[in-house]
Amino acid sequence: MVTETARTGAQTTEVREPAPSAKKPKFRREWAWCWLVVALPFIGYVIFNIVPVVISVAAMFTDIEHNQISTMQWNNFAHFVTFFHDAKYWHALGITLWLTCAQFLSLLIALAMATLINTQVRGSKFFQILYFVPYICSTVAVSIMWSQIFSGSEAGVLNSLLGTEINWIGDANWLTWCIFIVILWPAPGYGIVMFTAAFKGIDPCLYEAAEIDGANAWQRYIRITLPQIAPMTLFLALAGWMSGMGTFDQVRVLAPITWTGTAGVDDMGLTVAYYTYVEGITFSNMDYASVLNWVTAIITMAGSFLFLKWRKKTEENIE
Amino acid sequence: MSTMARSAGRLKPKKGGSRRKMSVGSKIAVYAGLLLYAAFLVFPFLIILITSFTTDYQLMTSTDFVWAPDPVSLEGYQIIFENDPNMVNGVSSLFVGFFNTMWQTLIPVIGGLAISGLAAYAYAKYNFPGKNKFFSANVLLMTIPVTAGTVGYLFYDAIGWTSGGASVLPLIVPKLFGSAGTIFFIYPYVKSVPTGVIDAAKIDGMGFFSIFFRIVFPLSMPVFLAQFLFGFVSGYNNYSSALIYLASEKQLWTLQLALQQLISYISGSGGYNNAACAATLMSMLPLILLYCFVQKFFIEGITMGSVKG
Numbered sequence: 001m002v003t004e005t006a007r008t009g010a011q012t013t014e015v016r017e018p019a020p021s022a023k024k025p026k027f028r029r030e031w032a033w034c035w036l037v038v039a040l041p042f043i044g045y046v047i048f049n050i051v052p053v054v055i056s057v058a059a060m061f062t063d064i065e066h067n068q069i070s071t072m073q074w075n076n077f078a079h080f081v082t083f084f085h086d087a088k089y090w091h092a093l094g095i096t097l098w099l100t101c102a103q104f105l106s107l108l109i110a111l112a113m114a115t116l117i118n119t120q121v122r123g124s125k126f127f128q129i130l131y132f133v134p135y136i137c138s139t140v141a142v143s144i145m146w147s148q149i150f151s152g153s154e155a156g157v158l159n160s161l162l163g164t165e166i167n168w169i170g171d172a173n174w175l176t177w178c179i180f181i182v183i184l185w186p187a188p189g190y191g192i193v194m195f196t197a198a199f200k201g202i203d204p205c206l207y208e209a210a211e212i213d214g215a216n217a218w219q220r221y222i223r224i225t226l227p228q229i230a231p232m233t234l235f236l237a238l239a240g241w242m243s244g245m246g247t248f249d250q251v252r253v254l255a256p257i258t259w260t261g262t263a264g265v266d267d268m269g270l271t272v273a274y275y276t277y278v279e280g281i282t283f284s285n286m287d288y289a290s291v292l293n294w295v296t297a298i299i300t301m302a303g304s305f306l307f308l309k310w311r312k313k314t315e316e317n318i319e
Numbered sequence: 320m321s322t323m324a325r326s327a328g329r330l331k332p333k334k335g336g337s338r339r340k341m342s343v344g345s346k347i348a349v350y351a352g353l354l355l356y357a358a359f360l361v362f363p364f365l366i367i368l369i370t371s372f373t374t375d376y377q378l379m380t381s382t383d384f385v386w387a388p389d390p391v392s393l394e395g396y397q398i399i400f401e402n403d404p405n406m407v408n409g410v411s412s413l414f415v416g417f418f419n420t421m422w423q424t425l426i427p428v429i430g431g432l433a434i435s436g437l438a439a440y441a442y443a444k445y446n447f448p449g450k451n452k453f454f455s456a457n458v459l460l461m462t463i464p465v466t467a468g469t470v471g472y473l474f475y476d477a478i479g480w481t482s483g484g485a486s487v488l489p490l491i492v493p494k495l496f497g498s499a500g501t502i503f504f505i506y507p508y509v510k511s512v513p514t515g516v517i518d519a520a521k522i523d524g525m526g527f528f529s530i531f532f533r534i535v536f537p538l539s540m541p542v543f544l545a546q547f548l549f550g551f552v553s554g555y556n557n558y559s560s561a562l563i564y565l566a567s568e569k570q571l572w573t574l575q576l577a578l579q580q581l582i583s584y585i586s587g588s589g590g591y592n593n594a595a596c597a598a599t600l601m602s603m604l605p606l607i608l609l610y611c612f613v614q615k616f617f618i619e620g621i622t623m624g625s626v627k628g
Contacts, residue, residue, distance in 0.1 A: 031448070033527040034441035037497075038453050040434050042460070044496020049465060052474035059473055069477040109356075116352045119341065127353045129614050134360055136610055136617070137603050138556035140575045144582050144599045145363040148370060148592065157366055160384035185363070190621065197622035246468070249558045253579055273468060273559075280469045281563055286476075293470055301464070 059290040067286045079291045088267070089275060089292060093299070095176060096271040100244025102183040107236055109184075110191025115221075117192065118199045128196060135189025139249035146182045147254055150174075169254060172266040179269060182250050191236050198232040199225065228318065234311035238304055245300040248273040257282070272296045371395045371596035378592050395593030399601070404584050405577065407570050413598060415570065416577030417605070423487060423573060424554030427494035432546055434497030436505055440531050443510040444517055460499040468559060475564070486564045487571050490557075501546055508542040509535055545620030548613070555606055578602045 055069065060079060065071040083089065113131060117124045134142065149157040152167030159165055168174045202225065210220050248271065255269020257278060263270035272292065280289030341349075370378070372395070373388035405412035441447065442454055475481050475489045512535050520530045536543065558575040565571045572580070578598055585595045610617060 028447075030445060030527045033437075034445045034447040035449075037434060037437040038441050038447075038450075038457075041438060041497045041499050041502065042456065044493060045460060045465075045499070048471065048474075048493035048496070052471035055473045055477070056470050064473070067473060067476050069473055112352070113356055116349050119349050121341070121346060121349050121353075124353070127357060128618070130357055131360065132614070132618065133607060133610065136552055136556075136606055138558065138575050138578075138606075140556075140558050140579050141599050141603050142363075144578070144595065145367050147586075148366055148596060149363060151592075155378065155381050155384050157384045185360070193618055193621055248468070252559075252562070253582075256583060276469050277559075277563070280472060286469070286473050289469055290473075293468075297464075 056290045056293065059287045060294060062287055064287040067280075067284045079288050082288065083291050083295070088270070089272065089295070091267060092270045092272045092275045093296075095268065096245060096247060096273075098176065099179060099183055099247050099271065100241060102180045103187060103240030103244040104237065106184055106187035107191050107233065107240060110188035110236070111195055111233070113188060114192045114195035114199065117196055128192065131192050132189045134186035137186060139186075140253055142186055143182050143250045143253035146178070146185065150178050170265060172264075172268045175255060175264045175268040179250055179254055182254065183244075183247065187240070190239075194232055194236060195229065198229040202228045227314075230314040231311055231318070234307055234314060238307040238311070241303050241307060242300060245296065245303070246273050247271045248277065252277075367596035367600055371593055371600055373593050375591050375593055379590060392593075395591070395595075395597035396601075398591060398594040399581075399598050403581065405569060405572075405580055412569070412572060412577040412581060413574065413601060416572050416574035417602075419571055420555055420574040423490055423571075424551060424557075427491045428547060428550035428554055430495040431497050432501065432543060432550065434495070435501035435546075436509070436536065436543060437528075437531055438497055439502045439505040439509045440535050442502070443506055444512075444514065444535075457499050457502060461503050465498075469563060472563065481564060483568070484571070486568055489564050490560055504546065505539070505542050508539040512538045541616075541619070542623065544616055545623050548617055548620055552606065574602055 058072070061074060061077065062072045063075045063078070064073075113127075117128050147169060150168035151157065151159070152170050153159070154165050156168075158168060166174065168178050206224050206228070207220055210224055215223065251263065251269040251271050251274045255264025255274075257263055258265070263274055263278070273296070276289045276292045276296065279292060280286040369386065369388060372391045372393070373385050374390065374392045374394050377385055377389065399413060400411050403411045403413070407415045438457075442450065442457075471489065472481070479485055480488045516534060516538075517530055520534055525533070556575060557573065558579065561573040561576045562579075565573065565576060581598055582595050585591050
């Protein structure tokens with residue numbers, strides 16, 4: 001069971017049963033330290049995860065004034081009734097799913113660039129190092145950098161290059177595209193490094209055998225490389241799905257709440273995490289925000305579960 | 320596992336010999352692809368670098384994007400140092416933010432890593448009663464997602480950690496307890512430290528902690544360094560939890576929060592784009608410099624343990 005669960009992680013480790021000793025070992029002082037350091041993560045988990053989760057779940061069924069827990073009062077599922085008539089959430093979910101596509105698209109770019117790096121032309125190592133730089137830049141800084149490019153004035157970079165005068169960020173048709181690019185730009189950095197490592201992990205014998213059988217470079221890529229890195233691809237897709245569903249920083253910077261209370265023009269920058277934040281923190285309606293939080297969590301977990309199942313299947317195919 | 324991956328890597332030059340017979344045409348195509356993507360990545364940096372050295376006067380009067388600042392001016396940088404609207408005791412909010420980010424990141428990252436490392440060491444090298452039950456529970460815990468963002472707000476509010484100086488605690492204290500995932504990540508590396516060395520140290524009278532800090536930790540340095548860099552970079556770039564808990568405490572703002580607040584002030588005032596670009600550039604510089612010096616550890620660190628041999 002242990003190894004079964006461990007397989008879902010990034011690596012596999014085995015736990016060996018301690019050799020059954022004939023006599024019961026005497027108590028040692030080190031054990032006290034062992035128990036302490038081993039128990040601490042569990043204590044932390046109970047205090048800072050289980051307790052907040054219980055409160056957050058309870059909050060879904062209650063009215064809370066000004067986020068003060070002492071005012072908690074049962075409300076006959078009023079928040080759920082509100083939620084079923086909340087078109088704003090489904091709109092936000094649509095935007096979030098659309099922006100998550102940027103994460104998946106970034107995997108394609110990462111695969112392409114990792115393939116080019118893997119040709120090992122002179123200087124390919126340098127490019128690999130360079131490609132990782134955007135990934136370590138903060139989402140806030142990246143958003144600001146791109147907002148300079150999407151500047152709406154006629155002296156803005158994009159307007160200047162295209163000879164247009166479009167207010168890219170202030171236009172409901174363009175805002176989501178701007179955010180899409182801002183997410184897409186740094187995202188492949190991680191995938192490039194991981195794919196490059198995955199390429200190195202493929203057994204060279206497979207290529208040699210294929211070459212003897214007369215497979216050309218393209219056939220080798222399609223029939224050997226891609227299936228061999230499939231588990232890595234699905235791991236990256238899972239990571240992309242989870243960070244896509246949590247998209248927040250970029251929309252908070254690029255689509256600040258306007259004076260009409262929308263996130264960017266016509267709420268075109270409203271993701272589910274952003275909606276939850278505005279509802280819970282800005283408007284102090286943490287009770288309703290908890291409903292939003294848990295619906296998002298369930299959708300995210302359901303998606304993750306599918307990716308994990310799919311990944312397991314590809315691993316079985318390889319073996 | 321890692322040794323297999325490494326030996327596969329060592330076979331590479333042999334393999335590369337046959338691959339290097341690429342035609343000139345395909346070589347040009349590869350370089351074109353690599354350079355095109357590099358240009359796409361460098362482009363935004365170049366834009367803000369140029370704008371940060373342009374005067375506000377030239378930015379406001381030009382009808383095209385200013386590619387060549389005339390004169391090259393430090394006005395943007397000067398504004399951040401001297402006219403920052405969010406100054407704390409006369410110090411620019413970016414500097415206060417940088418200082419806050421440092422301690423608010425280093426304390427939880429180092430503290431949490433020490434606990435995780437000690438726990439991994441206990442699992443790997445001691446047969447304490449209940450070890451297997453704890454380890455199974457640890458693996459299970461790792462697969463359960465940790466709550467993030469707004470979920471914990473009501474709890475932290477109830478215990479008074481959302482106002483005043485205490486509002487920094489939700490960002491620090493939970494991480495001091497170590498994490499199941501990190502323990503699991505470190506475990507195989509600590510396990511590979513020869514037990515004989517540890518037994519010898521025990522005979523010499525060294526205790527639990529001194530064996531860890533003087534033998535196990537130095538011998539498994541790469542994995543700790545990798546975990547440290549992960550934690551440090553994500554802490555340095557963290558914005559959302561700082562926004563949720565620290566927004567009303569200006570003296571505790573982290574760098575990302577200070578940067579975002581400064582930019583929204585500047586864009587509200589209309590103009591002084593040079594200051595916005597200068598601030599963004601300065602906020603990114605420390606991490607990019609760190610990356611330049613230790614990029615080897617970054618790239619090896621994130622692939623560590625991810626490739627099955």
